[in-house]
Amino acid sequence: MKQILILSDIHSGTTRPSQARQGIVRQPSSNALEQLTRYREKWKSWPFDMLVDLGDLTKPIHESNENEDLYKKAVESIKQLDIPTTFIYGNHDAEYVSVAKMKMITGQAYFNSVRVVEGIQLVMLECTQIDQNTSIISPETMDWFGSTVDRKLSTIILSHYSLVPIKMTGSFGFEGKDSTVHVQNYLEFAKFIEGYNVRASINGHLHWGGYSKLGRFPCITVPPFTDNFLISSKVDAHPGIYNVLTIDDKSARVQSYSGDYCFMSIEL
Ligand SMILES: [Fe+2]
Numbered sequence: 001m002k003q004i005l006i007l008s009d010i011h012s013g014t015t016r017p018s019q020a021r022q023g024i025v026r027q028p029s030s031n032a033l034e035q036l037t038r039y040r041e042k043w044k045s046w047p048f049d050m051l052v053d054l055g056d057l058t059k060p061i062h063e064s065n066e067n068e069d070l071y072k073k074a075v076e077s078i079k080q081l082d083i084p085t086t087f088i089y090g091n092h093d094a095e096y097v098s099v100a101k102m103k104m105i106t107g108q109a110y111f112n113s114v115r116v117v118e119g120i121q122l123v124m125l126e127c128t129q130i131d132q133n134t135s136i137i138s139p140e141t142m143d144w145f146g147s148t149v150d151r152k153l154s155t156i157i158l159s160h161y162s163l164v165p166i167k168m169t170g171s172f173g174f175e176g177k178d179s180t181v182h183v184q185n186y187l188e189f190a191k192f193i194e195g196y197n198v199r200a201s202i203n204g205h206l207h208w209g210g211y212s213k214l215g216r217f218p219c220i221t222v223p224p225f226t227d228n229f230l231i232s233s234k235v236d237a238h239p240g241i242y243n244v245l246t247i248d249d250k251s252a253r254v255q256s257y258s259g260d261y262c263f264m265s266i267e268l
Contacts, residue, residue, distance in 0.1 A: 001118070001246065001247070001248040002049045002050075002117045002118050002246075002247050002248075003046060003047075003048050003049060003244055003245070003246050003247075004048065004049060004050045004051070004052060004117065004122070004244070004245040004246075004247070005043060005046075005048040005050070005051045005052075005083060005242060005243070005244060006051075006052050006053075006054060006158070006202065006222055006242070006243040006244070006245055006254070007051065007052075007053045007054065007078070007225050007242055007243070008053070008054035008055065008056065008090075008160075008203075008204025008205070008222055008223075008224055008225065008243070009054070009055075009056040009090065009204050009205065009207060009224030009225055009226060010029075010032050010033075010036065010053070010056070010057050010058075010074060010224075010225040010226055011029045011032060011056055011057070011058065011059040011092065011224065011225070011226040012029060012030075012032040012033050012057060012058055012059065012070060012073065012074045012077075012226075013029045013030065013032075013058055013059025013060065013061065013070060014029070014030050014059070014061060029059045029226045032074075032225065032226045033073065033074060033077040035225075035226075035240040036077050036078070036081070036225075036240075037077065037080075038240070039081075039240065039242065040080070040081055043081060043083065043242075044081075044082065046244075048083045048244075049084070049117070050083065050084050050085075050086070050115065050117070051078065051081065051083040051084065051085040051086070052085070052086050052088075052122070052124060052158055053078060053085060053086070053087045053088070054088060054090070054158060054159070054160050054202075054203065054204035054205075054222070055087070055088050055089045055090030055091075055092075055093055055160035055204060055205070056089075056090030056091065056092045056093060056160065056204065056205065056224075057070075057071055057074035057075065057078075057087075057089075057090070057092075057093055058070045058071050058074060058092055058093055058096070058097075059092060059226075060092055060095060060096040067096035067097055068096070068097050068101060068105075071093060071096075071097045071101075071102065071105060072105050075087070075105050075106055086108070086113055086115070086124050087102075087106045087108060087111070088111050088124050088125070088126060088127075088158070088159065088160055089102050089111060089126075089160065090160040090204065090205060091129055091132070091133075091135060091160070091161075091205070094129035095129070095132060099111070110126075110144075111124070111126035112124065112125060112126045112141055112144050112145070112148075114148055114149060116153065117247050118247045118248060118249060119153070119154065119249065120153070120154050120155070120156060120199070120247050120252060121149065121150055121153040121154065121155040121156070122155075122156050122158060123145070123149055123155055123156070123157045123158065124158050124159075125137065125141065125145075125157050125158065125159040126138075126141050126159075127159055127160050127161040127183055128141065130184075133177070133179075133180040134180075134184055135160075135161050135183050135184065136183055136184050136185045137183050137185060137188075137189045137192075142189070142192055145192070145193075146192075149196060151195055151196050151197065152197055153197060154197050154199045155196055155197055155198045155199055156198075156199055156200050156201065156202060156245075156252070156268065157193075157198060157200075157201040157202070158201070158202050158203070159183075159201065159202075159203045160203060160204055160205050161181065161182055161183045161203060161205050162181050162182040162183070162186075162203045162205065162206065162212070162219060162221060163182065163183060163186055163189060163190070163201050163203065163214055163219055164182060164186060164190075164201075164212045164213070164214040164219045165178060165179075165181075165182050165186065166178065166181055166182065166206065166210060166212055166221070168181060168206070171206070171207065171208065172207065173207055174206065174207070181205060181206050186214075190214055190215065194215075198217050199217060199252070199268055200217055200218050200219070200220060200252070200254075200268040201214070201217065201218075201219045201220070202219075202220045202221075202222060202243075202245070202254060203219065203220070203221055203222070204221070204222055204224065205221075206221045207223070207224045208221065208223060209221060209222060209223040209256055209263075209264045211266060218266070218268065220254055220266055220268070222243040222254065222256060223241050223243075223256055223264070224241065225239075225240060225241055225242065226239070226240075239258050240258060240259065241256060241257065241258050242256070242257055243255065243256045243257070244256075244257065251267065251268075252267070252268040253265060253266060253267045253268060254266050254268060
């Protein structure tokens, strides 16, 4: 059995008034890294074989040149957990830190990668940011996928954006912005992966937990580490949510936790 820690939307930054909802103080993200550190011993003794960070490590400070530093500190905090880690990036990271800089800071030459775990192929997939609200699976990424990913192996795709449209009614940040939660060329990508043995996809970005379907396979949205569960100015209200992908020779499941409490469990 192997266990993979999945973190998403850590959004390390400063607590500040919401831009989307006037008059609300948004998220205690200023202590996100502190909260991460609190989990260190617990996660060390779990133990995890691998960590995948699904992106949005930062909550950028607009009009500021401190964002690169914010990203760097978040990467360092994750590396200090001492679990072999693969990073992909999110829209907030890409908006203020260039892909080249993120490669330098993470030490990763690529944001597309494959790892076979207990006979299941994990594909960490880069979603290329076109502008603030638009992301695609680029032709280069599809070429890479075509030449690298095994068509026969059971495959789980991990990405920042959803690979399928999702109705965002009731969402704190995405209500009325349904088109910004999925990759724009999802239909093209769905067709492209038809010949592959995709078992499930797992994404972040939406700031809630969810289950959708793309053709025959489930698309799981894992909830964020920070944000939107408690809207409060109190920094100790940080939810600190993490996800665990468990794979053995018979099954795979993803579970979401806050502290010791597992509140979502989905068989893949
Ligand atoms: Fe995001």
